[in-house]
Amino acid sequence: MSGSILVVNSGSSSFKYQLIDILTERRLASGLVERIGEELGRVIHTVSGTGEQQDETSFETPIPDHTSGFALMLNAFGEHGPSLEGNAPVAVGHRVVHGGARFHQPTIVTPAVVRDIEDLAALAPLHNPGAVQGIEAARSAFPSVPHVAVFDTAFHQTLSPAAFSYAIDAGLAERFRIRRYGFHGTSHRFVSCAAAEFLGRPVEELNQIVLHLGNGASACAVAGGRSVETSMGMTPLEGLVMGTRSGDIDPAVLFHLHRKAGLGVDELDELLNRGSGLLGMSGRGDMRDVIAAAESGDGPSGLAFEVYLHRLKHYVGAYYAQLGRLDTIVFTAGVGENNALVRAGALEGLEGLGIRIDPQRNEARSRIARVISSDDSSVTVLVVPTNEELEIARQTLACTGRKGGLRADGRPQSAESASVVPEGLPSGRLL
Numbered sequence: 001m002s003g004s005i006l007v008v009n010s011g012s013s014s015f016k017y018q019l020i021d022i023l024t025e026r027r028l029a030s031g032l033v034e035r036i037g038e039e040l041g042r043v044i045h046t047v048s049g050t051g052e053q054q055d056e057t058s059f060e061t062p063i064p065d066h067t068s069g070f071a072l073m074l075n076a077f078g079e080h081g082p083s084l085e086g087n088a089p090v091a092v093g094h095r096v097v098h099g100g101a102r103f104h105q106p107t108i109v110t111p112a113v114v115r116d117i118e119d120l121a122a123l124a125p126l127h128n129p130g131a132v133q134g135i136e137a138a139r140s141a142f143p144s145v146p147h148v149a150v151f152d153t154a155f156h157q158t159l160s161p162a163a164f165s166y167a168i169d170a171g172l173a174e175r176f177r178i179r180r181y182g183f184h185g186t187s188h189r190f191v192s193c194a195a196a197e198f199l200g201r202p203v204e205e206l207n208q209i210v211l212h213l214g215n216g217a218s219a220c221a222v223a224g225g226r227s228v229e230t231s232m233g234m235t236p237l238e239g240l241v242m243g244t245r246s247g248d249i250d251p252a253v254l255f256h257l258h259r260k261a262g263l264g265v266d267e268l269d270e271l272l273n274r275g276s277g278l279l280g281m282s283g284r285g286d287m288r289d290v291i292a293a294a295e296s297g298d299g300p301s302g303l304a305f306e307v308y309l310h311r312l313k314h315y316v317g318a319y320y321a322q323l324g325r326l327d328t329i330v331f332t333a334g335v336g337e338n339n340a341l342v343r344a345g346a347l348e349g350l351e352g353l354g355i356r357i358d359p360q361r362n363e364a365r366s367r368i369a370r371v372i373s374s375d376d377s378s379v380t381v382l383v384v385p386t387n388e389e390l391e392i393a394r395q396t397l398a399c400t401g402r403k404g405g406l407r408a409d410g411r412p413q414s415a416e417s418a419s420v421v422p423e424g425l426p427s428g429r430l431l
């Protein structure tokens with residue numbers, strides 16, 4: 001069958017989109033709507049031509065929310081193509097960050113599903129609200145096609161109780177569904193499969209550590225294609241140092257700030273989610289700016305960079321130990337794909353563990369998957385570009401029960417069983 005799938009990947013203050021041909025998996029168009037809610041936002045719309053050829057347009061305008069961002073995206077398609085009438089999407093796929101205990105699989109969007117995603121917003125305050133706006137705008141623009149929500153949390157349903165449980169009061173944990181859910185699962189799944197494909201080995205044979213280093217960042221230990229450990233927790237706040245998020249912190253710091261600095265719970269939430277990480281430490285949330293400032297001698301930026309690398313190395317060591325044997329370390333997402341300094345710094349001094357980066361390979365610039373370890377490294381270190389949108393398109397197609405060129409690899413399920421409530425959990429119970 002022919003047609004396309006529109007994928008919307010909503011973030012906190014931005015969203016990415018792709019229109020993907022379902023027969024060929026070709027990206028027909030892609031774009032970024034960013035700085036939503038700031039004084040001036042920006043839309044970048046790229047139309048794919050033949051081969052590597054691309055036609056990019058960008059413009060700046062205030063974008064108060066995701067709903068108006070979605071309308072601007074539709075205008076960009078109207079003005080610059082490809083025509084959404086000529087390439088009418090047969091389905092729309094949406095990235096949703098938190099699926100809680102309710103969503104284990106790609107799920108056809110209904111009003112009840114939207115309500116549940118809204119209810120989970122407290123646990124992903126930077127992400128779920130934007131996703132809901134994106135879903136509502138898309139449903140009114142494309143009312144007659146199925147919309148599918150694909151959850152970041154789904155890939156981590158394979159964590160063992162030892163990996164997903166926190167050491168707190170068991171009754172409270174049970175009652176409030178307090179556990180590690182893990183995020184970036186769509187990316188960790190895509191990248192671990194793409195790494196195996198690149199190496200020409202079955203994913204079932206490989207033990208991998210995937211480092212998704214974007215604005216948000218997480219590490220994932222993948223054994224035989226299954227997530228066995230991941231650094232984000234009940235919310236996308238735990239783990240690595242991020243652009244504006246603290247990652248791991250002693251929870252007693254919060255009690256102390258409450259008692260001594262008089263900060264309330266909402267202020268603490270805001271502080272850790274939006275005012276910490278690289279931004280909190282150095283005044284700069286973008287890794288490029290942090291590195292530039294550190295190189296020109298700014299002390300706080302230098303320290304922020306060191307803390308970022310220190311934490312990354314900590315997780316590499318921990319996950320190596322959890323896996324017991326390690327075949328590959330894979331860097332992905334904005335920082336991981338583009339920054340050689342971060343990659344080298346994170347793995348520096350690990351030669352004793354059989355991990356050796358080749359400096360020349362690491363410095364080489366490329367947009368495709370590549371090896372950056374030396375030939376005598378027993379662990380193969382890779383850079384593999386993520387493509388959450390393509391993975392979402394594949395899962396969306398499979399969930400709608402349609403057939404296309406998009407591979408589902410037998411992973412997502414059909415529409416009839418798409419919305420699954422885990423055993424023992426009353427429907428409507430999200431957490």
Ligand SMILES: Nc1ncnc2c1ncn2[C@@H]1O[C@H](COP(=O)(O)OP(=O)(O)O)[C@@H](O)[C@H]1O
Nearest residue numbers: 213214215216243286287288333334335338339
């Ligand atoms: N060359 C680079 N060096 C360091 N960081 C980079 C580079 N290119 C992009 N980034 C960072 O990548 C991040 C965006 O990555 P991305 O994976 O798109 O994140 P998200 O999906 O969370 O927005 C930005 O914070 C940006 O600073």
Ligand SMILES: CC(=O)OP(=O)(O)O
Nearest residue numbers: 183184214215216236
């Ligand atoms: C879950 C998460 O942190 O996503 P992102 O990196 O897109 O902000």
Ligand SMILES: [Mg+2]
Nearest residue numbers: 214215216333
């Ligand atoms: Mg991202």
